[in-house]
Structures are given as structure tokens and as C-alpha cells.
Amino acid sequence: MKDAEAGIRGSYWLETAPPVEPAPPPSGDLSVEVAVVGGGIAGLSTAWELVRQGHEVAVLEADRLAAGVTGHTTAKLTALHTLIYDHLRRTRGPEGARLYALSQSEAIRHAAGIVAELGIDCEWEEAAAYTYAQNPGRVEELRTAAREAGLPAEFVTETELPFAVAGAVRVSGQAQFHPRKYLLALADDLRRRGGAVYEETRVVGLTEGEPCVLETDAGVSVRAEEVVVATHYPVFDRALLFTRLSPRRELVVAGTIDEALAPRDMHITPEQGTRSVRSTPYGDGKRLLLLTGEHFTPGTADVEERFARLSAWADDHFPGLTPSHRWATQDNDSTDSVPLVGPLHPGSRHAYVATGFGGWGLSGGIMAGRLISDLVDGREVEWAGLYDPRRVGPVAREGMSFLKHQAQVARHFIGDRLPALTGPRPEDIAPDDGAVVRIGGHHCAVHRDESGRLQAVSAACTHLGCLVAFNRAEQAWECPCHGSRYAPDGRILQGPAVKPLAKRDL
Incomplete structure (x- = not known):
């Protein structure tokens, strides 16, 4: 697969979503009950939940809806997040792992219900998710953690991949879909219910109060009783969340393959700098195979070399793959591997944040939409404490991950100048x-x-x-x-x- 050849295109999701005219920015100052900053999966999910509950909501997106991180995802909707459950049972105990599995699984069921309710044509497919290892030494990490957390997990030694594995955890009842088609339909329904959407509207300032006031780069003020910051990486640093988040880019190469040869389930391994495999409908007896991996910190890698490495892996394991697309996505990892969803900081009364999804922003974003909408309405949520950004400080709980991240930031801040x-x-x-x-x-x-x-x-x-x-x-x-x-x-x-x-x- 020579993906550097002429004709290789960018994100398949952006290319194949229905064309829509951009929603214009606000023509002047406005007041609204809830302002949601960010039009990706977390922002639009939150806005839709709030509108459905009767709130007056406006979405403020700096660029185009679902065209940023969500528009560059691999679009796997699963609660099996690689090795997260082995980590959680050690850091949050069995109850923390259970709540994580429950909340992520409920997000998948909720999304399936939305697709059915609104009749969304987004290539929704139910599929199983696999986390596999080729190294026998890693098999024990896979074997029990997901099942103990309450997922319907089973350990297997065979998959539909065209190469042998030492072992894998399989969870059925997961899903894959076209994320931009899903979110554009959600935005349309949001408008039908009375919500407002403003694109090309970059928010640059926030004053918390009663009401809160947002400022845009065009000088427009937006007054809101409640504010939700769902910009992937928070654009406001008063919570010092930048000390608990580390950015990570990951590459995607994609190409067509005969339908009979394409894997129908979703597969991922933490080995080799991550390798993820899934396919999506393409037509004419073909499916589009999406291969993901080669994660790295932005600004620190020879990305052409990384693309070549991922393409070589594709050639080795899926010979004859016809290249068509390549792109990159960006994720934020929290220092304790759990997303930060809830009040923006300890003093917040009317501002909320959703971030740190660690590469699993689809299930995480849908979960965040439900969680924040419930918090706004004062309802108790069983897993709110697990995701609360105000949870025990990073040095006490997140230890070495926190210190390692800060050391890397310091090294770049000083060393890159030399x-x-x-x-x-x-x-x-x-x-x-x-x-x-x-x-x-x-x-x-x-x-x-x-x-x-x-x-x-x-x-x-x-x-x-x-x-x-x-x-x-x-x-x-x-x-x-x-x-x-x-x-x-x-x-x-x-x-x-x-x-x-x-x-x-x-």
C-alpha cells in the first residue's frame, strides 16, 4: 500500500458526509439558557440532551460541526477500551472498573436508541470488539479484567484477522458507524427542537457568574445561565487541567478491500505503538479497511516516516489493499486514564467541562452528554464521581504519570529553544x-x-x-x-x- 501516491485523500468521514451550508455566526450579542462551546461528539451530544429536556441551548463551534477530532476518528463505538480495565481495577478498584464499564456500555445502547428514534442513516453496524495480543507475555493482562468489570467478555485465541494472535478478549454488542452523518442528523434534530447552532464562532473568553459571559473572537458576547466547555482540549485554563492532560496524535491509513476479505468486527492491540483494524461499507462489493496506529506527541515525530511504517504493516498483513485515504487524529490522555467530565473547577457553579477521553471519545462523548445534562438538571448519576474533574489531586492518585507529563512539558519549553x-x-x-x-x-x-x-x-x-x-x-x-x-x-x-x-x- 503506497499511500504517498497522488490521489490519496483525507478523512473519509468528511469526504462522504452530506454537504451542508455553514451555520452563520451570531449577528450580535445574545442570551441563552445553556451555551455549549464545541460542536463535536461531546458538545452536540450534550446540547441535544439538554434541548430534549426543554432547555434553550446554543452551540458555538470554532470551525464546522463534527469536522475536528470527531471528523477524524476511526468511529468505533465500544466499551472495550484496550487495557483500561486492568488499569482501573488497580487504581480505582473493582467498583471503579464496574462503573466505567456500565457508563460506557449505556452510552452505546443510548446511541443505538437515538439512531432508531431519529431514523439516522449513518451506516450503523453492530459488531464485536476485540483487544488482542500477539506477545504471549501480555495475555494475562487481557484475560480477566473486562469480565470482572461486568462486560460480556470472553477470552478467545482465534479472530477473523489474517494472522495469528496469542489471545484476545471479545465483547459482543458493540457498534461502528459514520460519525459525521450521525452528528449532522443530531444537529438537525436539535434545531427542530428549538436549539441554535453557530459555526465559525471561536470563543476566546469566559467570565463565570450569574449569568456567565462568553466572548468570541468577533467581539460578540453570549450570556448564559450554564456553560459547557466541550472543545476536546479545554480552551480555558483556570482549572489547570492542562497539567493533567497530554496530547497524542495517531495516524489512519485506509483502502478498499474485497468484501469477502474484510474483517467485520473491530480489533485493537496495544503492541507496536497500537494497531487498530476495522472496516466500513464502501459499495461495489468492497469495504473500506481502516488501519490506525503509530501514536506520538504532536510536533515530535517524522510523520511521513510513521505513515510509511503503518502502510508497510498494512502491506504485510493485508496484501493487495488499494489505498484511497489517510489522515491523523488527536486525543488527550488524562494522567489517571479516566475522562474529566463535570464541573470545570472546584469553584464552578455554572460551568462544566468534558475532556480527556484518551482515544475513546465516541462512547465517552455520548456518556458525557448524558452526564452533564443530568448535572445541569440536578439529577444524581451513579458514575458522576468517577469522572468528576475535581477528584483527588493528580500527585496523590496519578503519581508518576503526572510527573512524567510535566517533565516532558518542561523539556520542550526549555530544550526546544536551544x-x-x-x-x-x-x-x-x-x-x-x-x-x-x-x-x-x-x-x-x-x-x-x-x-x-x-x-x-x-x-x-x-x-x-x-x-x-x-x-x-x-x-x-x-x-x-x-x-x-x-x-x-x-x-x-x-x-x-x-x-x-x-x-x-x-
Whole structure:
């Protein structure tokens, strides 16, 4: 599978969703009962639940609905999250593992009910989920944890994959679907129920109070009794959640395969930097096979090399695969591996957050929508404490993961500035490449486009000031500290940054 050939396209979900005109930004200041910041799976799920419960809701999306992280997922809806249950029984005990399994499983059942209720055509397929190991030494990690947590799990030694495994945990009754088709239908129903959606509306400020006040980059004020921050990585740092979240990018390569040869279930292993396999309907006797893996911290890897490595694995295990798409997705891992869903910080009375889904944002986002809507209405939820962002502090419970993350951030903040003192000159930068160079006492992120034209922006991320690095494969500047991403001209591609990189003169 040579995915660098001409004609390889981006996210299949964005390409094949029905075309929709962007919803315009608000024309002036507005007041609403609940403002939801973010139009991905967590934000739209929360907004839809609240509208259904009779609340007046507005969704504020910086770009397009379901076009960010959710639009680049592999779209597996499962409660079997690799090795999470072995981790949870050690860190949260059997009850914590049980609540996690219950809440994630209920999210899948809830989504199935929504698809049926609204008649959503989103290629919904029930499937089994497998976590497998090829290394016999890892089999014991798989064997019992998921079943003890209450999942209908069984241990097997054979799968439909075209290679042998040492063992696998199988959970039936899971699902896979087209995430953008699902969410666009949810947004349509939200509007029919009286909710409002505003796209290309970047929120840059929040003042908590009664009411709360949000400010957009266009100078519009949105007054709301309740605010939900569902921007994947929170764009407001008052809760210091950036100390408990680490960003991770992961690559996807996809290609068509004969329907008879395509696996119908979902398979993942933590080995080899993660390998995930699933397929989706494609037509003409074909299915689209999606292969995911090669996770890395943004701004720290040769992404072309990583794509080549994943493509080589595809060639080895699925010979004859015809390439058609490749893209990358970004996730945030919490330092204790459990999402942060609930009040934004200990003093919050009317602001909520949903983040840290660790690569499992579909079930997690649907769960978060139900949980936050219940919290807004004052209803008790059995698993609220498990996900509460105010839970016991990271040093006490999350220990080494917290310290390791902070050490990595410090290393990038200080160490990344040293190479720029003796690094490349602008004239050394090749077409379609970029580098951080020092010009006139400033660290500048300099990019040369395919025509040879140079452009420069500040290399300091506008979130907390770490230096960005260039991702040639995706033509983007990336912050290795907290995952903000920018276009070559400095425009924001992904938060938590809310301001673009400033222009610099060469």
C-alpha cells in the first residue's frame, strides 16, 4: 500500500458526509439558557440532551460541526477500551472498573436508541470488539479484567484477522458507524427542537457568574445561565487541567478491500505503538479497511516516516489493499486514564467541562452528554464521581504519570529553544517544509510553500508559549506541550490556543 501516491485523500468521514451550508455566526450579542462551546461528539451530544429536556441551548463551534477530532476518528463505538480495565481495577478498584464499564456500555445502547428514534442513516453496524495480543507475555493482562468489570467478555485465541494472535478478549454488542452523518442528523434534530447552532464562532473568553459571559473572537458576547466547555482540549485554563492532560496524535491509513476479505468486527492491540483494524461499507462489493496506529506527541515525530511504517504493516498483513485515504487524529490522555467530565473547577457553579477521553471519545462523548445534562438538571448519576474533574489531586492518585507529563512539558519549553540558536537558515528550508529559526532576536516559524515563497510567524504557541515544530506530512505547526496546531500562515487548526501565531517579517 503506497499511500504517498497522488490521489490519496483525507478523512473519509468528511469526504462522504452530506454537504451542508455553514451555520452563520451570531449577528450580535445574545442570551441563552445553556451555551455549549464545541460542536463535536461531546458538545452536540450534550446540547441535544439538554434541548430534549426543554432547555434553550446554543452551540458555538470554532470551525464546522463534527469536522475536528470527531471528523477524524476511526468511529468505533465500544466499551472495550484496550487495557483500561486492568488499569482501573488497580487504581480505582473493582467498583471503579464496574462503573466505567456500565457508563460506557449505556452510552452505546443510548446511541443505538437515538439512531432508531431519529431514523439516522449513518451506516450503523453492530459488531464485536476485540483487544488482542500477539506477545504471549501480555495475555494475562487481557484475560480477566473486562469480565470482572461486568462486560460480556470472553477470552478467545482465534479472530477473523489474517494472522495469528496469542489471545484476545471479545465483547459482543458493540457498534461502528459514520460519525459525521450521525452528528449532522443530531444537529438537525436539535434545531427542530428549538436549539441554535453557530459555526465559525471561536470563543476566546469566559467570565463565570450569574449569568456567565462568553466572548468570541468577533467581539460578540453570549450570556448564559450554564456553560459547557466541550472543545476536546479545554480552551480555558483556570482549572489547570492542562497539567493533567497530554496530547497524542495517531495516524489512519485506509483502502478498499474485497468484501469477502474484510474483517467485520473491530480489533485493537496495544503492541507496536497500537494497531487498530476495522472496516466500513464502501459499495461495489468492497469495504473500506481502516488501519490506525503509530501514536506520538504532536510536533515530535517524522510523520511521513510513521505513515510509511503503518502502510508497510498494512502491506504485510493485508496484501493487495488499494489505498484511497489517510489522515491523523488527536486525543488527550488524562494522567489517571479516566475522562474529566463535570464541573470545570472546584469553584464552578455554572460551568462544566468534558475532556480527556484518551482515544475513546465516541462512547465517552455520548456518556458525557448524558452526564452533564443530568448535572445541569440536578439529577444524581451513579458514575458522576468517577469522572468528576475535581477528584483527588493528580500527585496523590496519578503519581508518576503526572510527573512524567510535566517533565516532558518542561523539556520542550526549555530544550526546544536551544536548537533554534544554531538551527537552519530560511534559505535552507525546502519547498513544502518548515523550521524554527532565530531572526532578529525572535524565534520564528518559517515555511516555504511549493512555489518557493517563504512566510514567517511567531514560533511561540499562543496557549502557554512552548515552541512549535513543523509536521511536513500534514503541513502544520504543532505544539508538543499541549497539542495546539496551526496552519503554515499561523491560523488555528486545533486548540487549546484561541489566538493565531503572529506574523513575522523575514
